[in-house]
Amino acid sequence: MSELRRNVVIVTGAAGGIGSATVDALAARGVSVFAVDLDWHAIPATSGGDVCLHSADVSKKVDVVNMMGAAVNQFGGVDAVFNNAGIFGAWAPLAEYPDETFARVFAVNVTGVQLVMKHAIPVLREAGGGVILNTASTGALTGVANASAYVAAKHAVLGLTRAVALELQSDHIAVNALCPGSTDTAMIAEIADAAGVSLTEPLISASDVARVATWLLLDAPRSLTGVPITVADGRVV
């Protein structure tokens, strides 16, 4: 199967550690980037490249529909989507886990991923194929005590990835799940703070995760689909 050049990429969670590092890496490759976060003002400036900033809450259908329309208006189409926005939630055993926080983790991490995939599919079909890369976590592959909502949501992201990859094979759309281990971003600092621990293990750098994401978004063959790709110093396979 011939590979189309991937010229336009949407990145959600673009104000965060992994998202902003990936926007930088993509812009440096000469790709047009549609960078999305809750508030576009929070998205750091890149050193160059063709980057358009946009505000959207991925858990809201209207925002996702508008986001896709705005990306197509801006760049004439979309070739790949980095479905990366996410939240951690609370650090608590399930018996004490706040219901509203559990629901919000699912709204952002599962419904958000589902909505972005759903509304990206027609746009990628129009382009003749493409890539969807969902950010899961090593928490999609193993349990973590006191993080039930996050772990369950990331398992769901991997399930969505596996199912939809099979649905989209004949459309030449690859769908994979990026599974970083503990990565040096605001989220891991928030988790350590909530858990009341200091981080002792070495963290993965956001730029390492971004390099893998960029390869999956721009360079990987479409036959690589439906799989979790860990970036975790070999801690989880």
Ligand SMILES: NC(=O)c1ccc[n+]([C@@H]2O[C@H](COP(=O)([O-])OP(=O)(O)OC[C@H]3O[C@@H](n4cnc5c(N)ncnc54)[C@H](O)[C@@H]3O)[C@@H](O)[C@H]2O)c1
């Ligand atoms: N940092 C880690 O250790 C780690 C490990 C595995 C997976 N991840 C995943 O990587 C992804 C990126 O996280 P990060 O580490 O860069 O954290 P981060 O907190 O730096 O970035 C997350 C970004 O997502 C945005 N966001 C949150 N809710 C949103 C919504 N409803 N709509 C749009 N944007 C929203 C936030 O504003 C933030 O900019 C997340 O999906 C996270 O679960 C992180």
